[in-house]
Amino acid sequence: MPDFAWIPKMALRDFRKNISRLLLFVSSIVVGIAALVAISSFGDNLTGDIDNQAKELLGADLVLENNKPIGDQPIDSLATLTASEVNFASMVAFPQTGASRLTQVRALEGDFPFYGKLETIPESGDADFRSGGQKVLVEKVLMAQFDAQVGDKIKVGNLEFEIAGELQGVPGQTGITATVAPAVYIPMAYLEETGLVQYGSRVEYNRYFQFETNTDVEALIKPFEEEWEIDRVDADTVEDRKRSTGRSFENLSNFLSLVAFIALLLGCVGVASAVNVFVKEKLASVAVLRCLGVSSRDVLLIYLFEIVVMGLVGAIIGSILGTGLQFILPAVFAEFLPVEVSVRISWLSIGFGVITGLFVSILFALLPLLKVRKVSPMATLRPETADSTLFKDPMRWLVILGILVFIWGFSYYLLGQLDWAFGFTGFVVFAFGILWGVGQLIMWSVRKFLPITLRYTVRQSLANLYRPNNQTISLIATIGLGTAMISTLFFLQSQLLEEAKFADKEDQPNLLMFDIQSPQLDEVREKVLSRNLKIIQEVPIVTMQLNEINGIDKRENEELSEEENYSRWMYNREYRVTYRDTLIETEKIVEGELIPYGARGDSIFVSLSEGFGGDRMKIGDEIEFNVQGRPIKTYIGSFRDIKFNQISTNFIVLFPEGVLDQAPKFHVIITRTNNDRESAAIQSEVVREFPNISVVNLGAIVETLEDILNKISFVIQFMALFSIVTGILVLISSLIISKYQRMRESILLRTLGADSGTVSKINTLEYFFLGSLASLSGIILSFLATWLLSVFVFEMSFRPAWGAAFGLYAAITLLTIVLGWLNGRKIINQPPMEILRGNG
C-alpha cells in the first residue's frame, strides 16, 4: 500500500525547487485549454442565445415558402398578423454612376419581421420605407460598394426608387449572407411595375404568420402539413429554425473545438518533451531514493503527484484565460452569427477544460515518467546505468494506446462520426509521424554527413542540434505542425483565389447573362456581337418539375422505407434544363451515351449529372417530368461528370434536341470581354435596356469569393493562432530548459578562448538551423496537405505558393532566432567566472 501521507509530502518538497520549471511544462497546455474552454463557453452561450432569440431568428411564428404564389390558405384566418415577401435575384442599377450588380430583391408587404426589426441608418429608415412611396432599403454592403447615400436613387427593374435607409441587420441573417446576396427591400405594391417577375425567373414566395402568444404552432399546423407537402409548400416554424441553426452552429463549434484540440495536442507534445528532460535530470535522485528503500511505485507516484498538481494549475489557468477569451469571440465570429451573443461564465465548459487539461497532462507526462520505475539503485554507484530504454516496457505501449484512444475518443465526441474520428486520429498520427521522421532523418544526416571542412561555428551549431536534452525532435514536431496548419490555410486560400482568377484566361468565358426572355434574345445577341465579342455559349433553359421515378410519384415515395425511397429533394426541386446533342468542354460522359431524339423510336433519353440521386439511379430508369403541366416520359441514357468550377452553364438534366424546342423558355448567353471596363459597359447597357436580365461577371465573382475567404480565413487564422502560440511557448520552455547546458558549453568555449562574438554566432546559427528545420518540415507537410486537398477535394491543379511559403519560413525562423537570442544574451554578456561561481 503506498504511503499516501508521505508521497505528497515528498512531492511538495521536490516541488519547491522545481516550481518554475514545472510551470514551464504546463504553460504548453494553457493555450490549448484556453482555446477549448473559450470555444466551448462560446458554443454554450450561443446555444442559450439561439434559444432565447429563436423568434427573432425567423422573425415570425411560421413561414410558408414556395416557388409559386402561395394563395389563400386556411391557416390565414388563425393568424393575428400576416405578411408576404417575394424574393428573387435581379440586377439593380445606380443611375448616378450607371453601375449595376446582381442582388437579392425582396418585395415586402406587411409588418414583417414581427419579432426583431430591420435595423437601418438612419433609424427612421424602416418606418420611412413602410410609409408608402417608391422607397427601398439597401444592404450596407451594396451602399459601400457603390458609394451610395441615403436619398440617392436606385433602379430596380423598370422603376426608380429612393433609398430610405441603409440596412444594417436583418433578423436571422448573418454577415456572410449579406456578402453573398446583398438585399434590396422594395414595397410589394411596386413589384409588378418593376417587370422583374417573368417566365423563368427563380422566384421564392414567402408568407409570414404571427399567432396568439403561447400558441403551439407545431400542433396548429399539423392538419395542413399534408396539403402543403403536395403543393411543395415548405413550412418553417421557430422550433425548426432553432433546430437547424443550433445544428449548424454545433457543427461550427465542434470544428473549432477540433482546431483548439490540435493546439492542445501540440501542447501535450511540449509537456511530454519537457517532462522527459525533467525525468532525465531526476534519474540520480530516483536512484538515491531507490537506494534508501523507496519502491518503484512510490517513486513514480511522487513525480506523478507533482505532474497532477501542475496539470491542475495549468488547466485552471487555461480555463480562466479561456473564459476571458470568449469575450472577444463574438467580435471574431461577428460575420457568422445570426443572433446577438451574450458572454456568460460557463461552468460546464470550465469543468470540461479542467478535467481535459488534467487528463492530458497526466497521460502525456506518463510516457516519459514511466522511466523512473525502471531506474536501478545501482545507478547511485554507476550513474551511466540510470537511463534505460522504454522500448520493451509494456506499460509504455499501454500509455501510447491510451493516448490514441483519447485522441480518437475526443475527436469522436466532437465530430460524432466513427470514420471521421478515425480519419482525424490517422491524420494526427501521420502528421506527427512525418515530422518525427523528418526530424530523425535530419539529425541522422547531420551526424553522418557533417563535413569536417565546414567552418567551426557552423559545425558546432549543427552538432548542437543533437546535443542530449536539446528537444530538437519535439520542437520540429510542435513548431512544424503549427506552421503546417497555418500555411495549409494560407496556401489553400491563395490557391482558391488563384483558381478563380486563373479562369480569366484567353479562351475562357468571363461574362454571363441570364433570364433573357425569348423576344429579347435577338437584341441581346446583337448587342454582344456589335461590340465584337464572341458568343461562347447560347443556352435555352426550360423549367420543369419531376412527377415520377420508375412509376413512383411523390406521395408513393413518401410511403416507401428509407432504403427503398428516392430523395424527397428530387421530387421537390425545380429543374432548369437545356437541350443539346453534344457535350460542352466542362463535361464528359462517365456511363452510357448521349442518345438523340428519334434514334431509338420515340423514346426520350436524358443525361444526368453523375451522382444525381445517389446510387439509386441507373441507366434505363424511367423519369417523368412535368413541363408546364405537360408530362414527358424520359429514360436515363447517360451520366455526365461535370466540372463546376468554371464560368459555364451546367445542367443536372440534359434533354436531347427536338423535344423541348417549343416549350416556354428563357436564355443564357455567355461571352468573353477583354477587360473590366468592357464588362461594365455591356453590363450597364443590357441592364438599362432589359432590367430583368441578370449579368454576372468573373471580376464580381472573384471579388465576392475574396471577401468570403477573407472572412472565413480570419476566423481560421485566429484559431490557428492558438497552435502558433503553443508552438512558441514550447519553444520558449525548451530554450529555458536547455539554458543550463548551453551555459556550460558557452563557459567551456569561452574558457578555451572563444570570444563572445563566436559564441553568439554559434548560438544564432543553432537557432537558425532549428527554426529552419521546424518551419521547412511544416511547410513541406502543408504543401502535401494542400496538394491532397486541391486534387481530391477541390479538383483543381496544385500550384505551390512559393512566395507565401518563403514568407512563413522567414518569419518563423526569425522568431526562433530572436527568442533564442533573448534567452541566451545573459550568458554571453557575463564573464565566465561569474557563471562558474553560480552567480549567473
Added chain:
Amino acid sequence: MNILSIQNLSKTYQSGNRKLTVLDDVNFDLAIGETISIVGPSGSGKTTLLGLCAGLDSASSGSVVLNGASLEKLSEDQRAAIRNQHVGFIFQNFQLLPTLTALENVMVPLELKKRKDARTKAMELLEKVGLGDRMTHYPTQLSGGEQQRVSIARAFANDPKILFADEPTGNLDTETGEMIERLIFDLNKEKGTTLVLVTHDTELAAKTQRIIHIKGGKIQEDNHA
C-alpha cells in the same frame, strides 16, 4: 553470527558478442559488527561487489544472504524494503537529494520507516555530525565535507545493521577526509554497525578489521587484522 554471507557470487555482462565477467566466484562471510574494506585497482569489481552485497543489483549466479534474507529470491521492491530496514549507504559523491534540505534528507529513511520522531531524530543526528546550524540548507549551499556529513547522518538515521560506504573520502581534501573517517568510525562503534568500505585508500582500509583484495573479479587476499 553472520550479517552477510556471499557464496559463489558471479556477475557477467553481455557486451556485443562478448561475455564480460566482472565478478568470478566470490565467497566470504561477514560477522555482525565487523568492519571490512574491499580494495583493488580500478575495474577490479569492487563497486559491483558492493552493489550486489547491498542488494542494489542482482547477481548472475551465486547467493547473497543479508541479515538472513536471500537477496536473489527477492524482487527489487522487496530488496528496497530490506535496504530501508537494515542498510545504510555513504557515497563518494554524497548523493543527497538536491531539492531537499539537509534535515529533510536525513528524515527520508526515518519517514519511510514511518517513525513519528523522524524530525527529532534527524535533528539529533545532524547535531551529532556538527551541522546543527545548517539544517535548513540545501545541498548546493553546503561544502563537500558538509554534504558528506549530512550523508553520514542519513546513513545512520535508520539504525542500520550494515553500512556500505563507497569511497567516502574520495571527493574530499585530506583534512576534511580525515574528519569524515573519524565520524564514520566513531558512529560505527557507537551504534555497533557492520561496516563495508570500498576504497583505493590503503590508509583508510588499514583502519578496518579486515581487508579483502580483489583483482579481475576474484578475491586475491582476505586479511584479518
